[in-house]
Amino acid sequence: MPESRGVKILMYHWISGDPGQRLRQWGLTPDQFRSQMRSLHENGYRTIPLGEVVEVARGTRPLPQRAVSLTFDDGYRDFMQEVAPVLEEYGFSATIFLVADRVGESNTWDARHGDPPRPLLSWKEAADLAARGIELGSHSRTHRPLPSIPQLDLREEILGSKQILEDRLGIRVSHFSYPHGLFDDRCLALLREAGYESACADIRGGNGEGTDPFQLRRSLITCHETQWSFAFKLRTGFGMREWAASSLAALAGQTAPEPLRGMS
Numbered sequence: 001m002p003e004s005r006g007v008k009i010l011m012y013h014w015i016s017g018d019p020g021q022r023l024r025q026w027g028l029t030p031d032q033f034r035s036q037m038r039s040l041h042e043n044g045y046r047t048i049p050l051g052e053v054v055e056v057a058r059g060t061r062p063l064p065q066r067a068v069s070l071t072f073d074d075g076y077r078d079f080m081q082e083v084a085p086v087l088e089e090y091g092f093s094a095t096i097f098l099v100a101d102r103v104g105e106s107n108t109w110d111a112r113h114g115d116p117p118r119p120l121l122s123w124k125e126a127a128d129l130a131a132r133g134i135e136l137g138s139h140s141r142t143h144r145p146l147p148s149i150p151q152l153d154l155r156e157e158i159l160g161s162k163q164i165l166e167d168r169l170g171i172r173v174s175h176f177s178y179p180h181g182l183f184d185d186r187c188l189a190l191l192r193e194a195g196y197e198s199a200c201a202d203i204r205g206g207n208g209e210g211t212d213p214f215q216l217r218r219s220l221i222t223c224h225e226t227q228w229s230f231a232f233k234l235r236t237g238f239g240m241r242e243w244a245a246s247s248l249a250a251l252a253g254q255t256a257p258e259p260l261r262g263m264s
């Protein structure tokens, strides 16, 4: 069966009254976001930092009940207005993954899709959020797809981004999120060399003992979320269609005739 036990990490992008056109599914309205946070609160959930998820994955911390980790990729400026006050209201924490070379600019990597650019947090805003208890991680320097770039550039994206963020913000950066969810073996080696503790991928499911900390599983929260689909993602780490596809694949694997197993 799909790996649905363990801590769920929710993946958000922008929270805005203008969720966009072609990229619409990546954003939520402030009302949608607020009602999800209310539902977490009403169902007795607390938020835990990624460092605790890593301890669970390494087996040094027991699996917590009703705990979830919140992550925001790209570092949109709307976090100041639409997210931070709601998190503070419920006593929740979160991690924002910043694109080091684009801080204070906009999501230029999405320009080809044609939606208007979205402003990103400035250095001052990021520092302000860090002082308020928001954790900041790296989402590379330029948001390029990492598996397709040369080794020297890759070093800059992984080691360089950590250095820039730590120098500019005076904080320790321990967590990484792969741009576009894409990574390869070179990324894994460089993340370890750089001293990161974890990296968030775009793989669905929960994070329990034995999960690779450099391939943490996350649930993408989209504009299409209903109360029911949100509850399903919290429980399984999958969307309903993703869950069905993953279950069928697992079932097919399990029922494969004996001689076929172990051939790959």
Ligand SMILES: [Zn+2]
Residues within 6 Å of the ligand: 073, 074, 139, 143, 179, 180
């Ligand atoms: Zn991103």
